Amino acid sequence: MSTLALKREESIAYLTIQSPPANALSSTLLNDLAKKLDEMEADSSIKAIVLKGEGKFFSAGADIKEFTSLQQASDYETLAKRGQDLFDRIEQFSIPVIAAIHGAALGGGLELAMACHMRIVTASAKLGLPEITLGIIPGFAGTQRLPHYVGSAKAYEMILTGEPISGEKAYTYGLANKVVEEGELEEEAKRLAQKIVEKSKWTINQVMQLIPYAKTSQFIEGVAKEREAFGQIFGSDDAKEGVQAFIEKRKPNFQDK
Template sequence: MLRVELRDGLAVLTLDRPGQLNAIGSGMVERLTRALDDVRDDEDVRAVVLTGAGRAFSAGADLGEIESFVSPGQFRAFVGRLTDAYALLEDFPKPSVAAVHGFAFGGGLELALACDLRVVERGARLGLPEMKLGVLPGAGGTQRLPRLVPPAIAKQMILTGEPIDAERAWQLGLVNELAEPGAVLAAAEKLAGGLTAGAPLALAAGKHLIDHGLGMDLRTAIAYERETVSVLFTTGDRKEGLKAFRERRPGEFRGR
């Protein structure tokens, strides 16, 4: 249901329900949460890549499971588990890259939105079709999407339920890189591999500053940045970075 592979400083997490187009149910959410907890404590892992098995990244939330709910409370609890898992990914101290092929719809796109970066195969489609089911995205889609693309575009996608293709998503800045068909995972691993060369403490701090600074006024955010950078100055990684620069070699960062 969720495969975890560790290689070259990366944790590659693969949604593995190809017969159900990697629909995301409670079991998948539980395994994703557990995998992220394990990866967080693994010092050999510097970045995370998320992808899907088969012909798509993910068709979204498991509608079969949702249809089995007999009360609004069950649905609320399911959405709570989903949003908690995606928040864990968004706040994760190690950078994450989504490798999207085929399509990412509904909760599948919301999972990709929770990642730091997105690499998408040319021709893939991205959408939030919940409006066509009489509901709305419930795992962060109405909030994360308009923070990544112009609000008018987010409204169009959410209120019509119509998807956009990878090329349009790239033009809008939703996608960091386009990959040729069949090469999206390799492209995502290459991008993530470049991140693993960074100092872990600085990577985590950079993620935090960008994500949380956007909710602050500019002066407060800059003051927060100043304090964070001052703390990083005291780290062993900062000393190693300067030494490596002087010696004209890559830094060997330890996250300390």
């Protein structure tokens, strides 16, 4: 069974994450996402995509329990590269992707949302990269994309504290295009998508190719360094303790090693 539902309405594709209870980014979900991107890319009628989560969350993060099954640093580095490559594909996609965020976009969930081209959030949504509270670090380019949107100072604060911010604050920080009340999210995302699909697909595609040039070569280097560090961190005692504490729903006892 697919973890993603794809529905088309005229020139808009609605892609819904369906992986209860938290819409965690499992390897199955990432595989399904890659397949759905292939499908939408092959459909010349689609001119905009709205990505949303079913249930309580957009996505509350990566599947931590799945992480614990990996053994070597190279396994974790490979996992990070896979997620980074997929999210980079979204950012470089020829069709604009709007993330409609409610409930929570945390960890890998926020990294997925940041790879999208636009973000609409509910005022009460929680957005953050809480990996550090588990003794680990973001691995799907979170350390590189977040400063691009909110600036270095706020990125340091968000990543080093691990504390999420509200949708309201995300809008103020420049992380979201628009903030709306809970019941208005889908309608607002649809409204933005409709404004886009009124335009010529030819011009949309050209814009989608041009804006990514604004990314510097340092971003590519930074993403590579992030996945290397992600692999190294997972071998530490503190990472093992942090992940175990998360699974057991208790406070971790870090030993700084």
